[in-house]
Amino acid sequence: MAGKTKASKTDGASADAEATAHETSAATKQSAEKKGASKAKQDGAGQAKQAASAQTENRFVQELSDLDDYSRWYLDVVYKADLADLSPVRGCMVIKPYGYALWEHMQRAIDERIKATGHENLYFPLFIPYSFLMREAEHVEGFAPEVAMVTRAGGEELEEPLVVRPTSETIIGHMYAQWVQSYRDLPLLYNQWANVVRWEKRTRPFLRTTEFLWQEGHTVHRNEEEAEAETLLILDKVYADFVEREMALPVIRGRKSESEKFAGALRTYSIEAMMGDGKALQAGTSHNLGQNFARSFDISFQDADGQVKLAWTTSWGVSTRLIGALIMGHGDASGLRMPPRLAPIQAVIVPIWRKDDEREAVAALVSEVEQSLRAAGVRVRADWREERPGFKFNDWELRGVPVRIEIGPRDAANGQVTLVPRTDRTAKETIATAGVTARVQALLESIQTMLYEQALAFLKSRTYQASDYEEFKALMADRARLGFVEAWWCGDATCEAEIKAETQATIRNMPLDQPTGKHGACVHCGRPGAAWAVFAKAY
RNA sequence: CGGGGUGUAGCGCAGUUGGUUAGCGCGCAUGCUUUGGGAGCAUGAGGUCGCCGGUUCGAGUCCGGCCACCCCGACCA
Numbered sequence: 236m237a238g239k240t241k242a243s244k245t246d247g248a249s250a251d252a253e254a255t256a257h258e259t260s261a262a263t264k265q266s267a268e269k270k271g272a273s274k275a276k277q278d279g280a281g282q283a284k285q286a287a288s289a290q291t292e293n294r295f296v297q298e299l300s301d302l303d304d305y306s307r308w309y310l311d312v313v314y315k316a317d318l319a320d321l322s323p324v325r326g327c328m329v330i331k332p333y334g335y336a337l338w339e340h341m342q343r344a345i346d347e348r349i350k351a352t353g354h355e356n357l358y359f360p361l362f363i364p365y366s367f368l369m370r371e372a373e374h375v376e377g378f379a380p381e382v383a384m385v386t387r388a389g390g391e392e393l394e395e396p397l398v399v400r401p402t403s404e405t406i407i408g409h410m411y412a413q414w415v416q417s418y419r420d421l422p423l424l425y426n427q428w429a430n431v432v433r434w435e436k437r438t439r440p441f442l443r444t445t446e447f448l449w450q451e452g453h454t455v456h457r458n459e460e461e462a463e464a465e466t467l468l469i470l471d472k473v474y475a476d477f478v479e480r481e482m483a484l485p486v487i488r489g490r491k492s493e494s495e496k497f498a499g500a501l502r503t504y505s506i507e508a509m510m511g512d513g514k515a516l517q518a519g520t521s522h523n524l525g526q527n528f529a530r531s532f533d534i535s536f537q538d539a540d541g542q543v544k545l546a547w548t549t550s551w552g553v554s555t556r557l558i559g560a561l562i563m564g565h566g567d568a569s570g571l572r573m574p575p576r577l578a579p580i581q582a583v584i585v586p587i588w589r590k591d592d593e594r595e596a597v598a599a600l601v602s603e604v605e606q607s608l609r610a611a612g613v614r615v616r617a618d619w620r621e622e623r624p625g626f627k628f629n630d631w632e633l634r635g636v637p638v639r640i641e642i643g644p645r646d647a648a649n650g651q652v653t654l655v656p657r658t659d660r661t662a663k664e665t666i667a668t669a670g671v672t673a674r675v676q677a678l679l680e681s682i683q684t685m686l687y688e689q690a691l692a693f694l695k696s697r698t699y700q701a702s703d704y705e706e707f708k709a710l711m712a713d714r715a716r717l718g719f720v721e722a723w724w725c726g727d728a729t730c731e732a733e734i735k736a737e738t739q740a741t742i743r744n745m746p747l748d749q750p751t752g753k754h755g756a757c758v759h760c761g762r763p764g765a766a767w768a769v770f771a772k773a774y
Numbered sequence: 775c776g777g778g779g780u781g782u783a784g785c786g787c788a789g790u791u792g793g794u795u796a797g798c799g800c801g802c803a804u805g806c807u808u809u810g811g812g813a814g815c816a817u818g819a820g821g822u823c824g825c826c827g828g829u830u831c832g833a834g835u836c837c838g839g840c841c842a843c844c845c846c847g848a849c850c851a
Contacts, residue, residue: 325843377851402851436775436849443850498851587810625811643810653810660811 305512305563306439312562313440316571316634326438326445333634334558336579338448341557342428344481344577345450348473354424354452359406361430362397367405370531374404377498381434399432404499404524404550407453408532415455415546418538422465423455441559442516442774449554455534455546459525462547463502466523467747469551470504474519482557483574483687484508484564485694486518487719487769489744494728497550501525507743507769509694510563513717515743515771518560521551559774565686571635572657574686575679582608582675583636584617585627587643596647604640604652604671611672613679615640632657637682638675654678658685694719707758711738711772719743719771723764725757734759740770 313319318334330338346356362385369375383399386392400406411423428450438444452469456462470488478486486506496503500522508518526545529535534546565572575581586601588594601617608615618627624641631639641653651665656678666674697718701707710720724731724742735741745766754764 374851381850433850496851500851503851585810589809623809623811623813625809625813627812628810629812641810645810 308566309559309563310440312566312570312633318558318562318571319440324445326435328440328444330448330555333579337558337561337573337577338555340577340579341477341481342450345473345477345553346428348477349426349450349452352468352472354426354454356427357425358427358429359400359403359410361400363400363403363406365396365398367409368398370405370408371499371528373527374499374531378402378433383432383434400429401431401433402550402552403427403429403431403451404453404528404548405532408528408534408548411453411455411546411548412532412534415534415536418457418536421455421457421536421546422461424452424465425454426450426452439559441555441562443556447555449552451550451552454549455529456549457536457538457544457546459523459547462523462525462549466502466504466521466549466551469549470506470519470521474521474551474553475506477553478506478508478518478557478560479687481574481576482561482564483576483683483690484518484560485687485691487744487746489746489769491520491744492728492731492742492768494731495742495744497522497524499524499527500550501527504747505744507771508560508564509690509697509719509771510560510774511566511693512563512714513697513719513771515719515769515773516556516560516563517743517773518557519551519553522549524548524550564690565635569629569660570633572686573635573637575637575683578635578637579614580616580631580634580636581614581679582616582638582640583627583631584615584640584642585624585631586617586619587624587641589644593644593647597642597644600647600652600668601642604642604668607672608675611676613672613675628660632660638678640671640675656682658682658689701758702755704759707734707740707770708738711740711770717772719769721767721769722758723755724766724768725760725762726765727757727760727762730757730759730762734770738770739772741773743769743771743773745769 316333317331318337319331320329322329349356365384368378368382378401382401385397385399388397407425414420415423428448430446430448431451432446435443435445454462454465456465475486475488478484486508488506489504491497491503491505497520502523502525504521504523505517506519507515510516524547526547528548529546534548535543536546538544561574561577562571565574573579584601584605586594586597588597605615605617618631620627622630624643628639635657637657639655639657641655643653646652646665649665651667652671653663653665654671654674655663697716699710699716699718699720701710701720701722707720707722710716710718720740724745731742745768749767754767756762757764758770
């Protein structure tokens with residue numbers, strides 16, 4: 236396939252895909268096209284460059300581990316799986332129905348856990364008086380650069396500018412100060428689902444956008460122990476539990492270093508997940524704010540002993556960034572792979588027919604299976620679009636639907652259907668119609684488990700322990716092996732900064748379960764290790 | 775904010791030293807044939823060539839200014 240021009244390259248690609256229908260998947264081919272185009276564009280190169288990229292199409296699958304290609308693969312999946320679209324406002328995105336349905340399922344599962352741990356939902360305003368942001372010194376320093384402000388409204392300059400919330404600690408602190416009087420008012424356990432705006436220099440759909448959706452929990456406690464327990468409870472029983480059980484992604488629970496903690500927090504904890512290219516993604520954070528915000532906003536109470544005391548507060552959040560984690564944590568060469576528990580569509584029925592009478596028989600069976608599945612609570616859709624079956628197979632694989640149900644003339648004649656799991660398209664099975672619902676439910680369970688196990692195996696295979704700095708640097712420089720490196724760290728911020736400057740790796744967190752026994756030497760400076768830390772390049 | 779690149783149909787692109795009516799592929803619409811791994815043929819719709827100004831008989835093409843977007847880096851609570 237000597238593609239000399241874009242046109243013939245495209246033709247060559249599709250002809251090739253038909254000839255070899257094994258690993259040359261949809262996403263691969265589409266990505267390859269896009270990649271070829273952008274490469275040629277970037278280099279402003281001529282025909283030699285284009286011919287070269289045409290030749291690499293077949294092995295693009297393996298190049299997914301390449302960082303540059305990975306980011307292109309990610310964008311392809313986001314747009315081609317119809318999760319989101321670009322917006323006319325730079326850095327903002329439109330979340331499309333398929334992506335929003337995914338978010339709704341995430342919300343439901345997270346909200347259940349938030350409520351199960353004793354919290355209630357409420358809602359605070361989008362606008363915050365500018366002066367509020369200024370109250371907590373560290374907080375203002377952290378957020379000021381990326382705050383959007385309203386200075387004009389109602390046809391005139393505002394007396395005091397309003398900031399569009401980048402997070403709500405300040406306005407919530409202001410209100411809590413009025414709501415908390417006695418130790419009997421505590422703890423205050425509230426959460427809100429909201430949008431926030433942070434003016435980022437560089438954005439990527441779901442991972443970092445100017446506006447994003449999230450939940451932010453804000454609680455007030457009587458003492459440090461209670462606040463700390465709350466912070467860790469949320470991290471483990473809400474966030475880690477959700478990401479591991481619903482999203483099927485293993486995470487590392489740990490504490491952030493001083494330089495990585497939330498602006499204004501006493502301590503920040505995070506869960507960190509590994510993406511398909513070995514980079515880390517912070518999937519959720521939980522902060523023990525100490526008495527910092529209580530002091531700035533005067534959240535105090537009279538305790539049982541009659542003394543007026545400053546309260547302890549916490550805040551914690553997860554966002555639509557989790558969608559990015561899901562994509563990069565499970566996606567493969569064919570596109571997205573939705574964990575069944577969150578999949579907007581858990582099973583898709585693809586009808587196949589030639590003649591009208593065949594269509595009738597197939598339609599009857601499709602309808603029967605569809606109703607049976609729906610009655611059993613399975614989120615199912617029959618795809619009657621006027622496309623050919625092969626197109627639909629690829630399309631739904633790209634969108635990550637866990638189970639495909641093929642129903643054709645052969646099936647109709649035999650009273651059976653054909654099932655294909657997204658995790659292995661060669662594992663086709665036929666089953667009598669009577670058993671379909673039970674079998675689909677079992678398949679969904681096993682796919683959920685399989686996705687977790689695959690992600691866990693990948694995490695383990697890409698987690699290393701570096702005993703010396705040379706080994707550390709080598710690991711961080713090797714794209715094929717890139718992952719998490721566990722090592723001792725002296726606790727010095729200077730040392731941390733040097734590692735970052737030299738390797739681009741940051742301390743993701745210091746795992747909650749620290750090794751027992753004696754500490755080793757800091758991987759960078761050799762001084763006594765203060766903490767066992769996970770280092771990685773991160774999104 | 776620094777470095778690099780690109781703006782021509784919804785998307786991806788071509789357009790020679792300036793020269794008639796600006797093309798190609800995908801997608802889209804209509805029809806027929808198809809349908810168990812990304813269909814074929816036919817017909818058709820779709821453009822103030824990013825914006826403003828200049829040079830010229832004539833500008834997608836040359837010159838100047840502006841704007842937007844993309845990539846790499848810095849930043850990212």
